[in-house]
Amino acid sequence: MYADNLAHYSFLQYNQAGPDQGRTALLQYLSFLQRIKNEYIRYSARILHMDFVLTYLHLYRLESTVGNSAVAAGYMNDAQRDWSALTWKNEDAAIAAFKKLNQSLSSSEARFSGKGALSAPAAHRKTDKARAKAR
């Protein structure tokens, strides 16, 4: 699926390249997600919201790192908006889960980029792709 390949490419650019290249790749992926949304392309709404959340969080982290705090705050709001669109029992549960997601994402990204110890493999990347294709 194109979306998976773009997600993989943009994540690696964000995680391994400089902020300019990372930003370009993430915005390209974001624009692709917008097209899926605007053109009503068949795609799970839940997964689409989650893809938006993760991309906004990556952009938030990138802009925070380079000191664009106002832009970063905008991306954080966008991430929270899409996160709220996922069904939650109540607002507290949504906030707690969002905090947990943000922390977990931050530490696992650091591990992936080689800045921390790696945990055991969870599942093969190809298996993920096969699962995504079957959706």
Place this chain on the structure above:
Amino acid sequence: MKKAIAISVCALLGLAAGYFAAQPASMWYIQSTEPDMFGAFALDVIDSSIACNCENKPPSEALKIVSGDLSTVRGWRGQNRSSLMLAQEIGLGYVRLSQLEQKLGNGAEADNDMKHGQHELAALGWKDISPAHLTALVKRMDSGYQEPYQKEKNAAIAH
């Protein structure tokens, strides 16, 4: 009557021509307007990426697979010079090739492949292109360590 037949024949010929022309025309359009969209499509054709399930294969066999995939992706890049996604895949493909050459004891080829990989990834703005880092990264990707966004996504979707 003759006029109606002529129009029908022309319509049928037009449909046939359109049927055959539509695919190359749409591919040309995507290549020229959205090179990375084409790159994503092209990678999908070879099962998403050059990464292969090579753990249980002898290095010489894995080398053939990776080398063949890399050659295919390079061919596509020839038609899409501006696709950064294909450039990234080619860079990582060279790193994988370098690892396999190293396993086979071909030190010179391994160094050469690593240099090609470093060159591609440096052009993409990658910060750390040391052989140790690239080798470790590719090993992480191929050994099944999930990319963080994928892991978090699966966890959140399953809640």
